[in-house]
Amino acid sequence: MRKAPVRHQRRGQAFASWNHRRVPAVVAEKPSWGSQVPKRSATLAEADAPGKNEAVNRQFFVGLARGFGGALIFALPMLMTMEMWWLGFYVDRFRLALLLIVNLPLLVLLSHHAGFEETFEWREDLRDALIAYGIGILASAVVLTIFGIIRPTMPMDEIVGKIAIQSMPASIGALLGRTQLGGRKVEPQEGTKGETYASELFLMAIGALFLGLNVAPTEEMILISYKMTEWHAVLLILLSLLLMHGFVYAVEFKGESTLGPETPWWSAFLRFTLAGYAISILVCLYVLWTFGRTDEQAATQIVMSVIVLGFPASLGAAAARLIL
Amino acid sequence: MANVKEDRKDGRNNRKEVRANGTGAKPGPIEWIVGGISAVIVLSVILFLLYQAISKEEVTPNLTINIEQIQATGGMYHVEFRITNNGDATAAGVLVQGRLRDGGQVVEEREVTFDFVPGGSEARAALIFMNDPADHDLEIVPSGYREP
Incomplete structure (x- = not known):
């Protein structure tokens, strides 16, 4: 028990130093679509270097590619299940809409967990969640089109329904893919x-x-x-x-x-x-x-x-x- | 004890230490509340199932059919009906046949199959006749089922 105050002090220091280190590294450590470039070692000065834009762009596309990869890994079993196609046109429209709405806060929270930061960067997490959502919808649309499950002659309601019901698993996959394929883990x-x-x-x-x-x-x-x-x-x-x-x-x-x-x-x-x-x-x-x-x-x-x-x-x- | 644990933690990175700082081994009240609610949910599900298992009597499906409405659409007559399984057992592949009769003579016969009609549940479907059911005697009966 005698040790307790010492321990607290030590932890307190660790916390402080973490805080201290974190401040300049905010850009560097947040694994987001746009700012994945700077690795742990990167500094703000480096990020301001001339090549920055190209690197950021390149990393942005790497992030997108990871997102597509994740969306496919997670959603392919569902994209290739015929009950999912049927659900796309007969599922209750109110429930489908609710699923799509519920998915957004879910993605934002998940994006928050995929980050290294303790702080809640609502705007960044929302942006990442929306990008993942977009990737999920696009990936579903592309795969379903290639499978011939959706055709231009189909009524809009059916096409939208089939894509929408797949977009939830695909978008979760996109968000997780960015983290996992980047060698990170989602942490509490x-x-x-x-x-x-x-x-x-x-x-x-x-x-x-x-x-x-x-x-x-x-x-x-x-x-x-x-x-x-x-x-x-x-x-x-x-x-x-x-x-x-x-x-x-x-x-x-x-x-x-x-x-x-x-x-x-x-x-x-x-x-x-x-x-x-x-x-x-x-x-x-x-x-x-x-x-x-x-x-x-x-x-x-x-x-x-x-x-x-x-x-x-x-x-x-x-x-x-x-x-x- | 505390010392040993502390030393082990030193090997980890800062993140873990921050985490340890925030949580500690002692659970907060919210954890007991959530755990308690969960225990109630899981226990009630188990008790419900056990009650159902013990109170179960009939082991055959008991199928009844109720005609809901007859709609004339595009020169054809849609006879919408509801099939209810009042038994405890699930019926699979339920074949339902509908006939229009004039006395002893069958004017028209139609059929539809339900994949499943689970025990205690109901399902809806329609039979389509070319002749107006209002001019004839209409009967709709389940013909058979199999075990799922």
Whole structure:
């Protein structure tokens, strides 16, 4: 206990020096589309050098290319799923619009997490999110056109619907691609306890979307839930929780400050595993509702299909730090 | 104890240290609240499923059909109906046939197939007749189904 004040002091210094270093490096370290150029070693002086514009332009296109790469990696399974094409023209227009609106704050927050900065640069994050959105829409339109899924003779409603429903996964992929293909990882926000926790849960939700969206549109999700009994569903919940906890404990958080070695298992289970699972099934419920899979279904059927989709989604949530 | 941990942390970069500074091993109240709510959600889902599993009685689909409305469109008659499965089991590939009769003689016959009619759920469809159902006896019946 005697050590405590010393430790605080040392940490305080580290924090100060980080702050100090960060100020001039703001431009350099933020992995954005435009300003990826200056590496860690770059300084503002260097950025002002004559070659700056060319380098910035070049890096901007590298960023865009990474975005397209990410969009394809993430969205191709969905672009090549016929249920997704059908959903494009029959999905409820209000729900589709809501999905597109919800996607924007999601991208802004994700962009924030993909950055190195603690500070919230709303304008930069919004700009990056919009670029990712644009890439997502463009990538979906190009791929669907090449596949012959959308043709100029089709009604506008169908074309727009087919692209729109793909633009969400594709834009998330574009944003993640910029980070991952650039050799970085999406990290939880560093801030107060509450902020960090909220940030962990947000990344879990993205992880749940990441794996869940891949399978959510398929007929098999519903078919599996028809084949299962309620007993199977309860077992599947327990299996999901067990696997999640394995990830939470062994892979994700162990050794991190959020979960020290002395944290009892039930504490981690309640705060991360159960919370992550609850978030996953809520995400699943929203996705299934958006896709119209819950319409005119009995409550049991809705719960069962949510549990089935919750299996991949919860694994995605628990492994969020590995796969994002 | 604290000393050892501290030394280990020294090996990490500054980011981690900032992070450690912000969080600490001790969870805040918000984490317990979210964890508690989550526990309630997950438990209620499990209890709901267990209740359903125990209270389940019928293991066959129970299909009923209700005609909703008949619309004349482009010289044809769309008979819109709703099929409800009051049983607990899901019916797959449900074939529904509709007939127009004049006494014992079948004037026209139409059919439609539902991929799934899950237990406790309903689905809607329409049969299209060339003759006006108002001039004949209309009957719509489920013909068969298979297990999903």
